[in-house]
Amino acid sequence: DAGVTQSPTHLIKTRGQQVTLRCSPKSGHDTVSWYQQALGQGPQFIFQYYEEEERQRGNFPDRFSGHQFPNYSSELNVNALLLGDSALYLCASRLQGTEAFFGQGTRLTVV
Amino acid sequence: AQTVTQSQPEMSVQEAETVTLSCTYDTSESDYYLFWYKQPPSRQMILVIRQEAYKQQNATENRFSVNFQKAAKSFSLKISDSQLGDAAMYFCAYRSLLTSGTYKYIFGTGTRLKVLA
Numbered sequence: 001d002a003g004v005t006q007s008p009t010h011l012i013k014t015r016g017q018q019v020t021l022r023c024s025p026k027s028g029h030d031t032v033s034w035y036q037q038a039l040g041q042g043p044q045f046i047f048q049y050y051e052e053e054e055r056q057r058g059n060f061p062d063r064f065s066g067h068q069f070p071n072y073s074s075e076l077n078v079n080a081l082l083l084g085d086s087a088l089y090l091c092a093s094r095l096q097g098t099e100a101f102f103g104q105g106t107r108l109t110v111v
Numbered sequence: 112a113q114t115v116t117q118s119q120p121e122m123s124v125q126e127a128e129t130v131t132l133s134c135t136y137d138t139s140e141s142d143y144y145l146f147w148y149k150q151p152p153s154r155q156m157i158l159v160i161r162q163e164a165y166k167q168q169n170a171t172e173n174r175f176s177v178n179f180q181k182a183a184k185s186f187s188l189k190i191s192d193s194q195l196g197d198a199a200m201y202f203c204a205y206r207s208l209l210t211s212g213t214y215k216y217i218f219g220t221g222t223r224l225k226v227l228a
Contacts, residue, residue: 033215042115042202042218043156055213088154092216100216102148102156 004103025093117219134203
């Protein structure tokens with residue numbers, strides 16, 4: 001079992017650009033959540049997807065959007081990138097009613 | 112809103128010794144879960160231990176144990192016989208039940224644990 005897989009592992013973008021991060025959940029998991037972890041901080045909840053719908057959203061602007069596909073994989077999109085969007089983005093997957101497994105994250109640097 | 116506070120940015124422990132990491136939280140809910148996660152340089156969050164709020168007995172996983180004080184809203188992690196591989200960031204987390212029936216994790220700011228040989 002490959003666990004939760006995120007891609008890419010690192011990327012660098014310029015202010016104003018758009019970025020897409022990808023997550024493949026652990027086998028058997030149907031729910032995917034995204035977290036933003038700024039340097040020196042704990043992860044903060046962005047949103048959660050289940051049955052291809054956004055089920056809950058944290059305190060993040062509309063520039064942050066997502067999608068879940070029929071195979072349960074998910075994408076996180078961020079538009080109009082700001083320097084403050086530089087962070088580690090973590091994906092967590094789980095089966096309803098169980099605890100989450102986290103991926104190794106995507107390190108996004110905005111310059 | 113729920114909050115999680117870790118007041119120790121960094122802790123050091125001698126190999127084979129015992130160390131305690133502190134965590135306090137605030138919530139108005141009566142039913143919830145608390146966790147300690149370990150984040151090594153590989154960046155992956157690894158579940159160390161879990162505590163259900165309705166259980167009075169403190170959780171234990173091998174060398175890791177917690178001191179859960181519900182009334183005081185305190186949840187500390189004790190690591191016994193510390194090993195070099197225990198060096199990492201440790202995050203205290205609260206699992207909040209969302210209105211949709213799903214849930215999210217609320218994390219503290221973390222404690223960096225250094226293990227000295």
